[in-house]
Amino acid sequence: MVALIGLPNSGKSTFINHAVGAKVSIVTHKAQTTRTRVRGIALQDDCQIVFVDTPGIFASPKRRLERSMVQAAWDAVQDCDLALFMHDANRSGEDEQTGHLLERLGQRRTPLALMLNKIDSVRRDRLLGLAASLNDRATFEQTFMISAKTGDGVQDVLDWLCQRIPEEAWLYPEDQLSDLSERLMAAEITREKLFLNLHEELPYSLTVETESWESFDNGSIRVEQTIYVERDAQKKIALGAKGATIRKVRSQAQMELETLLETKVHLFLFVKVRERWVDDPSRYREWGLDFDL
Numbered sequence: 001m002v003a004l005i006g007l008p009n010s011g012k013s014t015f016i017n018h019a020v021g022a023k024v025s026i027v028t029h030k031a032q033t034t035r036t037r038v039r040g041i042a043l044q045d046d047c048q049i050v051f052v053d054t055p056g057i058f059a060s061p062k063r064r065l066e067r068s069m070v071q072a073a074w075d076a077v078q079d080c081d082l083a084l085f086m087h088d089a090n091r092s093g094e095d096e097q098t099g100h101l102l103e104r105l106g107q108r109r110t111p112l113a114l115m116l117n118k119i120d121s122v123r124r125d126r127l128l129g130l131a132a133s134l135n136d137r138a139t140f141e142q143t144f145m146i147s148a149k150t151g152d153g154v155q156d157v158l159d160w161l162c163q164r165i166p167e168e169a170w171l172y173p174e175d176q177l178s179d180l181s182e183r184l185m186a187a188e189i190t191r192e193k194l195f196l197n198l199h200e201e202l203p204y205s206l207t208v209e210t211e212s213w214e215s216f217d218n219g220s221i222r223v224e225q226t227i228y229v230e231r232d233a234q235k236k237i238a239l240g241a242k243g244a245t246i247r248k249v250r251s252q253a254q255m256e257l258e259t260l261l262e263t264k265v266h267l268f269l270f271v272k273v274r275e276r277w278v279d280d281p282s283r284y285r286e287w288g289l290d291f292d293l
């Protein structure tokens with residue numbers, strides 16, 4: 001069990017998708033996209049590596065949801081055999097947030113390895129200095145330089161993990177790629193498209209629930225989802241002028257669901273206001289997050 005840990009937007013979900021060879025965790029250019037712990041299962045010859053993607057860790061989370069997300073990431077470090085610390089190589093190794101995170105990681109017993117990510121977008125001559133500065137601040141068993149986006153260096157990480165892995169029975173069946181149910185994954189896909197199509201803060205104020213899932217004899221599937229927002233004004237923005245935004249989100253999400261499920265999908269989206277969805281314990285249960293924080 002390998003936890004992926006790092007600041008928001010460092011590329012953890014992109015890495016996990018590459019390592020698993022399928023999209024198991026949603027990716028956007030916005031920070032704090034990942035809300036829960038997602039397990040992505042990678043097979044390398046006879047090794048099964050279970051990666052645990054975690055929400056990005058940031059100092060002083062204020063809202064309940066943010067606190068639960070950050071706690072879920074720390075719990076994953078606790079529960080895993082190893083933590084891969086993902087650092088965006090465009091970022092200095094000496095900034096305060098990185099220092100805070102490394103200090104707390106160092107206080108735990110979980111062994112650490114370092115991945116400098118996004119090497120496709122930085123000057124190579126910075127990398128050695130950056131690796132040295134991060135290695136001064138924490139004890140890493142190994143340092144990798146990778147691009148989760150292009151896949152450069154990812155195989156080296158997988159090979160190293162396979163050498164290190166204890167011999168025991170696989171935790172999951174051979175063909176399982178993730179621990180997310182299809183309903184939850186479908187909701188995540190819609191949430192990703194909302195993140196990509198809506199600006200500013202709105203994506204953080206909404207959540208998506210798959211309400212119904214019906215399979216037909218011809219193999220097609222009808223999926224109904226509700227997008228909950230906190231205020232009426234947000235509902236208008238999510239719908240867009242004459243429903244243009246929601247139509248675009250629906251069409252993008254439907255297309256991706258069809259690829260994932262390899263069948264025709266009829267996706268129906270509804271937008272509703274539920275003022276305090278962020279204080280609804282059942283949401284947290286579904287995501288595997290702790291409500292009482």
Ligand SMILES: Nc1nc2c(ncn2[C@@H]2O[C@H](COP(=O)(O)OP(=O)(O)OP(=O)(O)O)[C@@H](O)[C@H]2O)c(=O)[nH]1
Nearest residue numbers: 008009010011012013014029032033034056148149
């Ligand atoms: N150039 C470049 N961009 C990358 C790379 N890896 C990830 N990105 C981009 O960085 C952004 C964040 O990627 P994510 O994988 O969502 O990052 P994350 O760490 O899971 O983010 P949180 O959900 O905030 O924790 C996306 O726009 C990715 O396309 C990389 O190797 N190179």
